[in-house]
Amino acid sequence: MATPRHLLLLLALALAPLLAVAAAEGAAEEGPRGRRLLVLLDDLAVRSSHSAFFGSLQARGFDLDFRLADDPKLSLHRYGQYLYDGLVLFAPSTPRFGGSVDQNAVLEFIDAGHDMILAADSSASDLIRGIATECGVDFDEDPEAMVVDHINYAVTDVDGDHTLIAGDDLIQSDVILGSKKIEAPVLFRGIGHAVNPSNNLVLKVLSASPSAYSANPKTKLASPPSLTGSAISLVSVMQARNNARVLVSGSLDLFSNRFLKSGVQKAGSKKRYERAGNEQFVTETSKWVFHERGHLKAVNVKHHKVGETNEPGMYRINDDLEYSVEIYEWSGTSWKPYVADDVQLQFFMMSPYVLKTMSTDKKGLYSISFKVPDVYGVFQFKVEYQRLGYTGLSFTKQIPVRPYRHNEYERFITSAYPYYTASFSSMGAFFIFSFVYLYHK
Template identity: 75%
Template sequence: MSKLVVFLFLALIPLLPLLCNSFSPEKPSDRRVLVLLDDFAIKSSHSSFFKPLQSRGFDLDFKLADDPKISLQRYGQYLYDALILFCPTIERFGGSIDAAAILDFVDSGHDLIVAADSNASDLIREIATECGVDFDEDPAAMVVDHSGYAVSATEGDHTLIASDDFIKSDVILGSKKIEAPVLFQGIGHSLNPSNSLVLKVLSASPSAYSANPKSKLTSPPSLTGSSISLVSVVQARNDARILISGSLSMFSNRFFRSGVQKAGSPVKHEKSGNERFLTELSKWVFHERGHLKAVNVQHHKIGEADEPAIYRINDDLEYSVDVYEWSGTSWEPYVADDVQVQFYMMSPYVLKTLSTDGKGRFFTSFKVPDVYGVFQFKVEYQRLGYTSLSLSKQIPVRPFRHNEYERFIPAAYPYYGAAFSMVRISFSRIFAFVFLSLN
C-alpha cells in the first residue's frame, strides 16, 4: 500500500505546477508568457520590448510558431497566462494551436498581444477579426501619411509615420504624458462598430490613408483619416485583455532607439516614444494596472453591526464595500465618485451612488422600499480601462407583522374623528329619545 502511495505522489509531481497555475496580479513572477515567432532573430531584434517584461518578473517562453510541439494546455490546464504573436506571416501554427484554440485561450480569461505587418497572413487577420478589428483587405496596403510622416534622411514613400494621437486614458497609458511621437510602419485597421469592447489606443492623423504605396490610386481608399487605428486594445467581458498592432516593427530595437521628428514640427526628439508607449501599454495588457478587486461587502441596519438574515420594509440600512486597485507592486485604495449600488428585485427599487472615505471604503445608507420579496444588493461597475466589478448579495424583505403596525396612524385621523362624531351623535339621539319618553 505504501509503495502505491509513493508511486502516485511521484506521478503527480510534474502536474503540480499545472494544477496550481492561476492568475494573480500580486505574483507576476508566476506568470508564464508564450511568445510565438516567425524567426528566432526577432528575439534579439525586439529584445528592448522583451527585456522589460522579464525584468518585471514575467517568464517568457520563446517558440517558433510552426513548432510541432507547442501547446497551450495539457491535461485540461493552460500552461501559460498570456500569449504574444510576433509571427505575422504564419499560415498555420504548429502543434495543437489554431485560431479556435487561441480564441478559447482568450475566452478563458488570458491575455493576448498580436502584431501584424504588411505581410500579415489570413490566419492573423482572422484572429484580429474575431477580436473586433478588421485589417485592410488589400494585402499590399500600408498606412501612408503625406503630412504626418517621420522626417528621415531619405524622403521615402511616407509610410514611416510619426503618430501622437493617443487615447486619453491614464489607466491605459499611465499618468505621465508621452512627449515623443511613436514610429509606426505597417497596416491599418478599422474597429468593428458592433463591438463596443474594442478601443483605439493610437490613431492615424486626418491626412492618412491606407493604400499600396507602390501604385497610383485608381479609387478612393477604403480606410482614411482618423478612422484608421494603428494600435487597438480590447477588454473582454471576462476581463481578458488584447493588444492588436498593425506593425511588428514598432516593437523593434531600431524603432525604440531611433530619433523622431514629425513633418511640420520644428522639434526633433532624440528618442521615439515607442518604448514608453509600449511599456505602459504592456503593463495594462498584463493587468499590472487597472485591475480592481472588491472585498469586505457589508450591510446592516443603522445602529447595528451584525448583518441580519432578513430586513423589514421601511428599515434604515447601511451598505459598504472596500475596493482596491493593483498598482503593480501592491493593492492601493481605489478612489472614484461613480460607484453605485442597486437594491434590486426584477428592477432596481433603489439606486444610490456610494460615498468614499478616500481609503478604499465605499458606503451609503437608504430606506428599504415598502415592497416585500427577495432583493439583491448589486454593484455592476464598468469604467474605461479598469476590470469590471460584479457583486451581488441576496436578502429577503418581509412585511410588518400584525403586532408591528402603529396603533394610531396619522393619515387615518380624519376617519378616527368621523367615528367619534358618529358615536357622539348616537349618544345624543339616545339621550333625546329617553328625555322625550320620560316627559
C-alpha cells in the same frame, strides 16, 4: 514493491500541498493574472531584434516561453489546464500554427480570460487577420497596402515613401497609457485597420492622423483607398466581457529595438526627440494588457441596519441600512485602494428603486446609507461599474424586503381620534337605540 525511495516520493506528494500553502503565504500579494507568457515568433531573429521589449517583460517578472509558431509540439493547454496566462503573437506571416494550436484554440484561450498581444505587418497571413477580426479589428484587405501619411511622417535620412508614421493621436486614458504623458511621437510602420463599429469593446489606442491613408506605397493610386484618415487605427485594444485584454498592432516593428531606441522628428516640426515614444508606449500598454494596471477587485461586501453590525437575512420596508464594499486596484506589485467618486449602488428589483453614488474614505472603502423603499419583494444590492480601461466590476447580492408585521404598525394616531370616536359612538348609539326601541311606549 514499495522501496524506501517510493515511500519518500509518496511522502513528498502528500506534503506538497502544505508546502505550497506555506510558500504562498510567504510570497508577495497574489496578482489577478499569472506570469507565464507564450511568445510565438515566425523567426527566432525577432527574439533578438525585439529584445528590449521582451527584456522589459522579463524584468517585470514575466516568464517568457519563446516558441516558433510552427513548432509541431506547440500546445496551449494540457490535461484541461492552460499552460500559459498570456500570449504574445509576434508571428505575422505564419500561415498556420504548429501542434494543436489554431485560430479557435487562440480564441478559446481568450474566452477563458487570458490576454494577448498581436502584432501584424504587411505580410500578415489570413490566420492572423482572422484572429484580429474575431477581436473586432479588421485589417485592410489589400495585402500590399500600408499606412501612408505624407504630412505626419517621421523624418528619415532618405526621403522615403512616407510609410514610417510618427503617430501622436493617443487615447486619453491614464489607465491604459500610464499616468506619465507620452511626449514623443510613436513610430509605426505597417498596416492599418478599422475598428468594427458594431463592437463597442474595442478602443483605438493610437489612431492615424486625418491625412493618412492605407494603400500600396509602391504603385500609383488607381482608386480611392478604402481606409482613410483618422478612421484608421494603428494600435487598438479590446477588453472582452470576461476582462480578457487583447492588443492588436498593425506594426511588429513598433515593438522592435530599432524603433524603441531611435530618435524621432516629425515632418514639419523643428523639435527632435532623442527617443521615440515607442518604449514608453509598448511598456505601458503591455502593463495594461497583462493586468498590471486597471484591474479592480471588490471585497468585503457588507450591509446592515443603521446602528447594528450584523448582516440581517431580510429587511423591512422603510428600514435605514448601510452598505459598504472595498475596491482595490492591482498596481503590478500590490493591491492599492481604488479612489473614484462615481461608484454607484443600485437597490434593484426589475429596475433600480435606489441608485446612489457611494462615498469613499479614499482608502478603498465605499459606503452608502439609504432608506429601503416602501415596496416589498426580493431586491438585489447591485454594483455595475464599467469604466474605460478598467476591468468591469459587476456583483450582486440578493436580499428580501418584507412588509410591516401586524404588530409593527403605528397605534393611536392623533389625527385618527375622530374616527375612533365615531366608531365607538356608533356602538354606543346602537345600545341606546336598542334600549329606546325596545322600551318605548
